[in-house]
Amino acid sequence: MKHKIQSLIMITLSTFIMAVGVYFFKFPDNFCFGGITGFATVVAKVTPISASNFTFIANTILLVIGFIFLGKSFALKTTYASMLLSVLLVFFEKWMPLTKPLSNEPMLDLIFAIALPAIASALLFNIGASSGGTDVIAMLLKKYTNMKDIGIALFATDLVMILVACFVFDLKTALYSFVGLAVKSFMIDDIITTINLRKSITIVCDDKEPICSFITAKLNRSATITEGVGAYTNEKKYIIFTSLSRTQAVELRNFIHDQDLQAFMSVSSTSEVFGKGFHSL
Template sequence: MDKAKVRQTVREYAFLTAATMIMVVGIYFFKFPNNFCFGGVTGFAVLFSSFTPFNASDLTFIMNMALLVVGFLFVGKSFGVKTVYVSVLMSVALSVLDKVYPLTKPMTNEPVLEFMFAVFLPALGSAMLFDADASSGGTDILAMILKKYTSFNIGVTLMLVDVLITVLAFVIYGPKTGLFSIAGLLAKTLVIDTVIENMNLCKYFTVVCDVPAPICDFIHQELNRSATVFEAQGSYGHSQKKVILTVMKRNQAVRLRRFIREQQPNAFIMITNSSEIIGKGFRGMN
């Protein structure tokens, strides 16, 4: 493996580690002490901890390890090294925190404040993992097993399991915790979608100008991006124009906009947000 590959792998796993630890902080310090049940393995762990001798951290470790074994037996290695790494890291980190910094009650007397962190931090970590083509394992492994051996609608099945967990939270912990859990289940998906969309947000430029060469040179040499240029004709004066199409990250977009305004102030610029770009230099291709 060459040095570039090693550096890329190190960066990739550093990113996965950071995302996992963000999840761990949200789960251990805010979700577990308040008995919030938003579904998934940690939701099961919170429920079962109320009538078993194990705490939520230990139960998360046990269930994640059991699901990994079941996954290897029934699915094989198709759920990937990244998922195994994240699942093991999260389970171990929760168990270590439980031994090093045990919590017997919530950190504050503000349940709404803790609810916000219990939703946002795990959702942020999950979004980062999804963006890196990984997951935290757990019920995702069950989904893979169901997909391989049954014809169930997996999305609906997992949603029903999550709803069942939140309903049980009413019975075990009362209406206050149950309502928080339902609100968390609804908010979690919205936060994940929003974070992923903002992480992948790019700027799509449509530039109508007379002389495209300086702009394209700036895009190539300064921003390390490419562009498409084609002929166009103004509908009013029938003058010949050039249209430049290009896509780039937000920080690069600021530089390009400034350059065009300085070098060709008469150019017509349209800038559009786009959160799904597939192609070389973006998602889906190297």
């Protein structure tokens, strides 16, 4: 239940961040990178349908596809996120109508239009959800093709929006949109990598008990122990291997230092760790 509540809070926060970026910075400048909300700017330009209403309709259709091919858990999380996004966009449109961009600097608007949705999307993808729309198509590509990075899948999915923008809007808007799509796609992968960054730790020590007890009891992790011989002293040593989060790695380092355990500790960063306690294989 605690995990479900945390996921709900994260989805709500991420979706709100995305709604702010989309409505206040993406729609007013006609930036059309990034899925359904991007295509919605095109639809709103050439039809009587508003961008917010089109987003709601398209998201509903793609949610059904996601439920069929990506599973119930993904579908439920994505349903909540996409519906909340649509409601927030309609709310902003009704109570905070915009007739022009917030600033007279398209590049400044572009930065926020990229950064806010990218951060939100990365947080959603990291917990097995999405905001709906073409994110669903990107996850299908990732699952059923050789595209292992979600950012690359998003780029391939949304590139068609840029081509449409060339005909609907002016070339300047299309070029801004292409830059936005490219930066957003790679930014999502970088953010996910940063979130999932872990520390692989190797410890060489004389007494393994206090260190292993701290890892298992305090950090709620495990470790692998092997025996070795010091090349200089020719004495028996214990070698401990473990993987921890960045915060846990700092706690372990401080523990070894405070207890003056005379251990040798090597720490390296790794972008992904699979197995019990981390991501599933």
